[in-house]
Amino acid sequence: METPVQRKKLNLGIVAHADAGKTTLTEQILYLAGAVRAAGSVDDGTASTDTLAVERERGISVRTACASVFWKGVKLNLIDAPGHSDFLSEVERSLSVLDAAVLVISSVEGIQPQTRQLAESLKNAGLPCLLFFNKCDRAGSRSAAVLQEAEKLFGKPVLPLNAVLEEGTERCAVQPLSLTEGERLERSVLACAEEPLLELLLTSEEEAARALPEALGRAVGEARVLPALFGASKYGTGVGELLDAAAEYLQEAEAPGGEFCARVYKVEHDPIMGKAAYVRLFSGSLRNRQAVRCAGETEEKVTRIRCVSGKRLEDAEQVEANDIAVLYGLSSVRSGDVLGTAPEGLREYRLCEPLMLAKAEPENPEQQRKLVEALQLLCEEDPSLQLEWNREKQEAWIRVTGRIQLEVLEGLLMERWGLRVSFGKPSVIYRETPRKCAEGFEAYLAPKPCWAVVKFMLEPLPRGSGVQYESKVSPGRLPYRYQAHVETALFRALSQGLHGWEVTDMKVTLTDGESHHVHTHPLDFFVATPMALMDGLRAAGTKLLEPIVRLQLDAPEEYLGKTISLLTAHRGVFESPELRDGYFCLTALVPAAETFDFPVEFAVATAGKGSCGSRFSHYEDCPEGMGEERERLGPDPLDRPRFILAARSALTQGD
Incomplete structure (x- = not known):
């Protein structure tokens, strides 16, 4: 052919x-x-x-x-x-x-x-x-x-x-x-909203009609x-x-010259050829057996390139900018990774934020290890899943966006790995924030050899601010290399607060620090920083923040009353509905904890004639007495002796 x-x-x-x-x-x-x-x-x-x-x-x-x-x-x-x-x-x-x-x-x-x-x-x-x-x-x-x-x-x-x-x-x-022709020409010219074309329309419709296709292509x-x-x-x-x-x-994208760059938008695991990374090339070209820089600055060699032809994959020796290709041999690659050198203006995307955490349990307890390995592969395919492994309790937890995703995961685990798996009732993923300003301090001076002193000021910030960090310590007081360790360790430690949830909406200021030219081990500040942070959080106290979901609801007008009652029962806040052609469209903000069964309840309330869509909106203060505590993963920095022992052991093994 x-x-x-x-x-x-x-x-x-x-x-x-x-x-x-x-x-x-x-x-x-x-x-x-x-x-x-x-x-x-x-x-x-x-x-x-x-x-x-x-x-x-x-x-x-x-x-x-x-x-x-x-x-x-x-x-x-x-x-x-x-x-x-x-x-x-x-x-x-x-x-x-x-x-x-x-x-x-x-x-x-x-x-x-x-x-x-x-x-x-x-x-x-x-x-x-x-x-x-x-x-x-x-x-x-x-x-x-x-x-x-x-x-x-x-x-x-x-x-x-x-x-x-x-x-x-x-x-x-x-x-x-x-x-x-006729009115459609005028509408098309006005839609393009280009002044030269508008002027042409006033002087000559024939000239405007000839210029329209090019202008419409630009628009x-x-x-x-x-x-x-x-x-x-x-x-x-x-x-x-x-x-x-x-x-x-539609126009082909202009491919900038220069180095190779591609984004991975999908990852599959082929039982014969291994990991397959679906990529779109934005610039440069890629040859078979060429080494590429993956996320994390590691280089790996592409062992095979395939291109899509119809619904089949065919081998290729080289691909160019704007091609879609499937790459093999990149063992560390994950969905969403950028390969090579990103050109200026590369389009970013917002990852949908999972709001539920569910425990995965194999029907056969002896298959726990196999389950964890399977979930790790699924996380490479969809990084939003974020596997969390509780080593002490030998429990696997996964982050999901809803009930349908859990059911699909059950099917995938059975289809691809022969694993019969059940998921516990999901818990909402809460966050924490300090209640007031407080100081956190740690003097990690024993058992020798060690010497790391850290002092923080913690301040709450408005909702949605995230975490801000600042150091007011001079390099003469604490060398830059140790200040860098403090900052790195701090953001790691913020993943679990007093109640076991990620800490956010807070400013942390390093106000003092001290090292010793003889006794300080290079990694001492990785031990001291979490203890200083938790000391400050204990002094400040933390409150829970709950995720809020924006629901879009459509249904016949006759079900508006039932829908409003349902939203009220689920702590929903909603705007005035928009009515059109016998239907209503309603936007509501509902706590994520109230939404897991909401689609089913809404379908029942509207006799299956309603349509429901949801998307994460924001976090806000959780009402007192509501919300959930979460068991901490790993040793607690507030349990100082046990934490120091575990941290030193881990750091020694890391060396």
Whole structure:
């Protein structure tokens, strides 16, 4: 088969609220572009991008999938991201490697909670975006109204490129719309908001029509305008027009010259070839057997490079900027890592913050070690999981975002490692902050050889301030190298406060310190600093902070009263609901401790007709008498003799 002539390549993400038809659209793109012989079905478990058994069984995507097609000279690397809010970390990582995105919106359900969150992420990333209004064949489709909702959501012009015929029936079809005729020309020119084009419109509509495509390409590329397509992915309706729009209006990213740089957006563990790192190259090139610098400044050699062709992987000797590739041989790499030298302006992403902590227990206690190893691999694939190992109690804890993620983890552990695992009821991840100002002091002078004196001032800060550190000690009093040890040890020690939770919203000032030219061991300040910090926290006292979740709730108006009662019962604070077309949209702030079963309760309260999306908002003071203590991992610095013994033993082994 002759290789198509490539005029540009685009890394295009497909994102949507769950059940909007995102994976079905991806299947139709693969079929229309000739990458597969038949489009797979999510309902039948035959979707080619849903490779995990748990995805086929549940009919949802839980991992980012990648495929590649050619369309009219454009190579499209398609990245299909999960739609459920429990897997928002996968979506955020994907956005950081995209050139543009297709946001799939159901023309029946309209703008759903996860749609709003995705729109917020797309706007924050400044990504060009195409809108695909799906399910126009379904009864209840209201494409014109949903388009207006989308325009309001993004706060930018949305330009439809086709129109729907026989909407709401299986005979649904689409016809192209010209942007250069009549009122549509004026609307398109105004949407581009470029002064020369506006002047052309006033003098010659014909000249304006000729200049419009180039101006529209700039406007779309700068995310000032969103082209929109209507269709029905189940039947492939509108899919070709979507691909045409991507080929015409989306631009390949300019690849800066210079050194190799890539970001890892996905990690898999192949049972035969080992760890596979899916990367997007931003600059430079990469050859097989080349050494690359991974996170942490270590260098590792790439032992194999593969590229995506259709839904298959094929070997490659070299890849260039803007390519998607799969790299093997990088044993230390994790999802989200940047490889090589990052160019200026590399797009960052915000990792979704897990708010729940759950204990994982194997059905067979003798498989505890195997479970920990499996969880470590899963953490490399999704760093937000953050495995915590309680050595004293031989317990494994994992951080998660919700119930669905726990159920998926159970399925993955069984599918990949044959492990039957149960998770305990999750606990909310609280934080601590000092109640008042206080001093912390430690004079670590025995048993010799040792000499480290540390004195801190602790001050509470407003919510959301994080931790601030300052040293007011001169290098003559305490050499810089020991001050650096103090700072490093301090931030490590802040991971567990008096109640076992991370300490935040506090300023720590090093006000005094002392070393000895003979007796001070290079690592003494790693022992003294946690004890000084805990001494200060004990004097100040700490209070718990609880995480607050922002809920987006949609349902028919008749269920508004029940929804408000449910929110009130769960300590929710909410704004006035927005009413439209017989539905309400309500935003509420609810403590995370109250949200674990909330989606199920909301579904019951709305007879399954409601839609619920959630995202972490902030931490705030936990009401007195509420919240949970957490058992400390490792020795307690307040138990001075035991802590010194354990710390010295660990440091000696580290030497």
